[in-house]
Amino acid sequence: MKYAVLSDIHANLEALTRVLEDARARGVKRFICLGDVVGYNANPGECVDIIRELGCPVVMGNHDAYTVADEIPAIVNGRARKSLEWTRQQIRPDQHQWLAQLPVQRRVGPFEIVHASMHEPDAWNYVVNATEAILHFHFQQTALCFFGHTHHPMYYSTKERKTYKGFDSIALEADYQYFINVGSVGQPRGNDKRAQYALYDTTARVVEMCRVDYDVATACRKIREAGLPEHNALRLEKSDMEAAAALKLIKGTRELVDSLK
Numbered sequence: 001m002k003y004a005v006l007s008d009i010h011a012n013l014e015a016l017t018r019v020l021e022d023a024r025a026r027g028v029k030r031f032i033c034l035g036d037v038v039g040y041n042a043n044p045g046e047c048v049d050i051i052r053e054l055g056c057p058v059v060m061g062n063h064d065a066y067t068v069a070d071e072i073p074a075i076v077n078g079r080a081r082k083s084l085e086w087t088r089q090q091i092r093p094d095q096h097q098w099l100a101q102l103p104v105q106r107r108v109g110p111f112e113i114v115h116a117s118m119h120e121p122d123a124w125n126y127v128v129n130a131t132e133a134i135l136h137f138h139f140q141q142t143a144l145c146f147f148g149h150t151h152h153p154m155y156y157s158t159k160e161r162k163t164y165k166g167f168d169s170i171a172l173e174a175d176y177q178y179f180i181n182v183g184s185v186g187q188p189r190g191n192d193k194r195a196q197y198a199l200y201d202t203t204a205r206v207v208e209m210c211r212v213d214y215d216v217a218t219a220c221r222k223i224r225e226a227g228l229p230e231h232n233a234l235r236l237e238k239s240d241m242e243a244a245a246a247l248k249l250i251k252g253t254r255e256l257v258d259s260l261k
Contacts, residue, residue, distance in 0.1 A: 002027060004210075005182045005198040007034035007115070007148025009051070010063065011087065012186030012236075013043035015195035016050060018214035019185050026199060026210075032108060034148040035061025035115035038099070039080070040187055040232045042222035044087045047186075048095045060102035061115040061149065062124040067091065068100040079229040086228060110202075111144040118145065126150055130161045133179055144178050146198070152190060153183040153198075153209050166190075172205040180207055187235055 004023035009016050023031070031054050038044035040063075051058060066072050066084050076084065091099070104121040105114040116124045117132070118139035126149060127133050133156035136145075154165045159176040172178055183196030194211040201208070220233040 001030065001202045003030045003032050003200040003202070004028045005032045005034065005113075005146050005200055006185050007146075007182050007197075008036040008061070008151055008184035008186060009033070009047050010036055010039045010184070010186035011041035011044040011047050012195075012219050013041075013046050013050075014215040014219045015186045016047055018212050019195050019197050019210075020050070022210060022212045023197065023199070028199065031056040032113055032146065033058040034113055034146060034182065035059045035102070036063045036148065037061070038067050038087050038091070039063030040083050040228070040235075041219060042226045042228060044090050045092060045095055048091065048098065052098055057106060057108045057113065058102055059106055059113050059115050060099070060104050063087075064099045064102060065122070065124075068096050079231050082229055083232060086226065107142065110142060111146065111200075112140060112142050113146050116147060116149040124149065127156075127179070127181075128152075128154075128163075130156060130163050133163075134161065136179055137177055140177055140179065143174075143176070144172065144180070146180050146182055146200075148182060148184065150181060151184040151187060153181055153196060155180040155207075167209060169206055169208045172207065178207075183209065187232075189235070193236060193238075 033051050033056055037047050037051050066076060067087050072081055072084050105118060114121050117127050117136045119135040127136060128150055137158060153167060154163060155167060155170060156179045157176050182198035185195050185197055188196050195214050196211050199208045199210050216236050220236055223233040
């Protein structure tokens with residue numbers, strides 16, 4: 001059996017559509033979603049509807065939680081906050097209700113899924129090194145657990161307490177536990193800007209990272225037309241370092257223009 005494991009769609013309709021097309025072309029009929037269906041990009045309602053129609057197991061991500069919360073937490077930064085405020089105005093009541101009822105973790109047959117970590121799953125902690133993964137493994141009940149949240153494909157295992165970044169495939173060995181990050185469909189970070197998801201073959205016991213091109217230009221045009229932060233578009237178009245440099249240049253130009261008024 002093959003599962004396509006998706007995470008961090010972030011309202012990117014173009015990326016989600018291409019990922020589903022690619023997965024189905026590979027013979028996938030079962031899907032998993034690790035949360036953050038909404039946030040950052042311009043099609044939150046459409047992406048919620050698509051995931052709902054799949055009827056697949058889904059867990060809540062932090063952007064999903066903040067979208068339906070009574071108030072956006074004070075810890076949420078400026079760009080993310082502006083995106084969330086916009087998103088909260090876009091979704092229908094039934095979409096709000098669907099997001100609000102999502103669990104923060106769940107078991108799917110022989111494996112588990114969570115957005116961030118089994119250690120305090122609703123605290124939205126970032127697991128970016130082996131030390132943080134050890135905390136998670138104290139709560140993982142099965143041999144395999146998938147997660148997202150960081151937008152970077154990586155994995156940890158109890159065979160060796162180290163961080164494996166940017167993997168292409170993993171052959172799962174018996175007697176060990178695995179905690180695997182499947183990257184991001186809708187806002188991949190780092191240098192590879194293609195939409196990312198994982199393919200899990202339960203018979204072969206192999207997890208493969210899949211990366212597909214999509215219509216970035218249309219996704220970015222929609223972000224800009226919606227008045228969402230420019231950084232959201234730059235993150236789709238450029239590497240993390242290039243996006244940060246471009247944003248700094250834009251900010252400097254605006255400050256110069258303001259000083260001349």
